[in-house]
Amino acid sequence: MNISFMWHMHQPDYRDGSGVMQMPWVFLHAIKDYYDMPWMLARHEGLKATFNITPPLIEQLKLYYEEPQKHDRFLNLWMQDLVLLNETDRNWMIKLCKSTPFETMVLVLPSYAVLHKKEHYNDNELFDMQVLFILSWCGIYLRSNNELIGRLIKKERNYNCEDKRVLLRELSKFVATIFDYYTKLYKDGRISISTTPLNHPILPLLMDMQNAVKANHSTKIPKQHTSLEDDALLQVIRAQDLFVETFGFVAEGFWPAEGAVDEKSVALLKECGIKWIATDEAILFKSLGNADRSTLYTPYNYSDMCIGFRDHGLSDHIGFTYRYWDANKAANHFISSLSSINESNPQGTVFIILDGENAWEFFDNNAFDFFDELYTKINNTLWCKTLHMDDVAKLPTKPLNNLSPGSWIHGEFNTWVGHNEKTRGWELIYLTKRDYNHHETTLDSGTKEKITNHFLAAECSDWFWWYGDDHFTEFGAEFDMLFRSHLISIYDLMNIAPPSDLFETIIGDRSSQNFWLRPQSHISPTTNGIHDSFFEWIGCGVVDESKLFSTMDRVRGPVSKILYGQDETSVYFAFDADITKLYESDTIGIIIEPIGFNENIELNSLKKLNNEEYFGDIKVEIAAKNILELRIEKSSIKVDQIQIRFELTQGDVIIQTLPGFGELEIDLTTDYSENWYV
Structure with a gap:
């Protein structure tokens, strides 16, 4: 049996019109996950996996190589004298410093746990919490191999400005090594690296909004929708260019954002030279009709495109269930599940595809114990081996004559369109696009390029993820603001007063209350x-x-x-x-x-x-x-x-x-x- 792991590494574009990142999640996951995940794999001889690294992550991570506080609002405030912070910035700083999962990340730092539970902070307490917040996000690799991180964790309290300065400098140097590490593992044959269209858009919706209705007949879509195929092509080409610039070779495969596919978007990827993609099992079962699960465990060929279909249940066990389990119990359950599949599908290929960053803060020890157990057991299992997706693309495939539109969530697109808020977001994009088309001939090439960049950023799937009532985050207002800011910037670049609708919040009040x-x-x-x-x-x-x-x-x-x-x-x-x-x-x-x-x-x-x-x-x-x-x-x-x-x-x-x-x-x-x- 073959096991093909794909770890999807992605963050939305947090940059506002001035180019400054408004939230620090790229940096935090960089010091916790982006190096640790391939490192945990590489510790186990012979194991292979695929890492999908998205363009917004690539572009933003590079901004942390030198003077990161200039590019990140949080780090800029983090480095400032607390006396100089106004009440809004101070409260926002506290909100972020208290956003860390308590059980798995805060409790392991006792002084942080004490501060985390307080309601009000003097300057010394907030200063300590700021440093402990960053230390809590340092991954197992840094805690095990970096003397400075170990020393600052042991200090526990009474941090000073020099501690902050050297900590940020050390972490900035570390972040600059991440992509070089991926490239080394690629050259060693241990991993394949893929990417996603530039701003992580839902390509099938850009190309034809009717795909949402085809996937679910009850979905309500914007009445005045229009095809954004030109933008879809740009999203693919620019992603490929950035990938080559970063890693020095051409990506053979793509993970379409959210596993979203349809026949037109797959044809577009094929025209751009992509050899393989992956998506969810729900798409396969809808495409085949009444098929049993045994049809899942093989790569398919659709119009000369190799496609792997993820095992939804096993992938979600890693992402959403095993965090509550003992590491050995979770690894045994995974191997047992593979064994059951192998009994009925010998020589099959199982695709395990999921988020490579956001789940691990809910595991003890940043999931190191789980992965150590899992990878050890896989290596000790004689009846299975790991392949990365570039390997999979060379295996024999089964023909697939039809490809139903859909995504990894229920085989449909309702996570990104249908709810009033989600639909409103699309309506504002279409409105802005119509106004731009009307004035395009009056603009110079430099302005057009800036406007194009804002359109591509506004088409990111993440904004629509947080609209509606199907997901919740305490930072919903910030996401809403970032989305609308791209469209406002387009009008500013055209020297046209933005419509008042763009200054009205889309997202409803969905605090925990x-x-x-x-x-x-x-x-x-x-x-x-x-x-x-x-x-x-x-x-x-x-x-x-x-x-x-x-x-x-x-x-x-x-x-x-x-x-x-x-x-x-x-x-x-x-x-x-x-x-x-x-x-x-x-x-x-x-x-x-x-x-x-x-x-x-x-x-x-x-x-x-x-x-x-x-x-x-x-x-x-x-x-x-x-x-x-x-x-x-x-x-x-x-x-x-x-x-x-x-x-x-x-x-x-x-x-x-x-x-x-x-x-x-x-x-x-x-x-x-x-x-x-x-």
């Missing part, structure tokens, strides 16, 4: 599996899963709402759910994982668990009739604070993790007195 209500008072509901009355849950906390469609957990399962709260003796949970779906398999269970305890609690077969039991030291009462209710006795919990999550499983498949944004942190000593009133 929209889907997460914190508990307001003690509650003491009866745990009987029956929603007795509205009043027994008055004052409880509510997580509305129907409004939360988190980036890191895209699966919507039977539970639509979590109710939770506590009194002096117990912690209570209730799950609003489609009980029929909840009960449709006798193997459904719930795993509760209180951080700090030695074992998980597995409640197998909900139908049989309407009682009170001990799981380890933890006393749990559960009841499920027309609602699932759960009570945990506080006296059996040995700590004052817990972080808790739930998994609904069906056999070996996790059908929903709750809450969708990660864990619920509950302080068991809270008395809610601040909410009392008379």
Whole structure:
């Protein structure tokens, strides 16, 4: 059996009209992931993989080689005297410094954990948190091999301006080595390197917006849409040029942004000399009709283009499930899954394709332990070997006569068009394009080139990802502003007053308050599996899963709402759910994982668990009739604070993790007195 890993490395273009990056995620992932991922592979002799590196990432990462604070708003503020920061910049700095995942990245730095929980900061505290924030993003390679990073981590507090200066200089030098490292591994035959159209656009939507309707007949698209085929061609050609400039050779393959394909976009890539692409299994199954899974495990040939189709389930296990598991258990599960595939598909090829950067901050030790276990087990398995995609393109292929339009998300395009906000974004692009076409002849070539760059940037898929109600980020307003700023800049370059619509926010107010209500008072509901009355849950906390469609957990399962709260003796949970779906398999269970305890609690077969039991030291009462209710006795919990999550499983498949944004942190000593009133 062949295993072909592809790690997709991408960040949107965070540069505003002045060319300054407005958010620091390129830099942070550079010091944590972009070197670490190929390094973790290279530590294991003979393993191969493909790394897809997008043009916006390439262009922005190069800006950190020298004086990075000139190109990054965050680092510019980070280097300034805190006394000089205005209130807006200071609050934004605090917001970013508190954005790091707490359990996996903050807790490992004890002094950072203390500061992270504070609400207000004096200058010394904020200074320390700024340094610790950057240190928390330093990856395993830097922590293991860089003396300065190790020394600053051990210092823990009382950092000074010289610490900041030498830290930024050291990290800038490190970032400048990343692409050279990829090139070396490519020349050694260990990896292939591919890329994506210039600004990570959804090519099928640029070329024909009707593709969204073809993929899902209920999708609403802009009424006055127009083809942007010329832009699509530029997106491909400029990506190829930048790739050659960066790596010194021509990319043989592309990962179309978000795995989005249709017949026209594949023909365009073929005309531009691309030999292979990859996309999701959903596209293959739609293209073949009623095909079984055995058809998945081989490369295909569509119109002389080699295509690999990702195993959606296994890829998502790495990206979204294994973060909660012990590294050895996760690696064993992956190998076991491959073994099952191999039994029915000997000599097949399994494509594992996913984000190569954003998942690892949710793993312990930045996923080093997981990858070390996984790669070791693969190397010790005699019946499989790894290939990169340039190797795969040389294998025999099966013919594919039809290619359905779609992306890696459900085989459709609704993540990027359909919702009112997403559609509004496209309407503003079309409006700006019509105005530009009307005035184009009056503009000089230099101005036209700048305008073209802004159009290509505005066509990035990431803006549309954050519009609508299917994904949530606390930085939605910043993404919205960046998108509109490109279109505003086009009008400024034409010396035309931008339409007032471009100054109105597109994104709605979707802070966590929209889907997460914190508990307001003690509650003491009866745990009987029956929603007795509205009043027994008055004052409880509510997580509305129907409004939360988190980036890191895209699966919507039977539970639509979590109710939770506590009194002096117990912690209570209730799950609003489609009980029929909840009960449709006798193997459904719930795993509760209180951080700090030695074992998980597995409640197998909900139908049989309407009682009170001990799981380890933890006393749990559960009841499920027309609602699932759960009570945990506080006296059996040995700590004052817990972080808790739930998994609904069906056999070996996790059908929903709750809450969708990660864990619920509950302080068991809270008395809610601040909410009392008379």
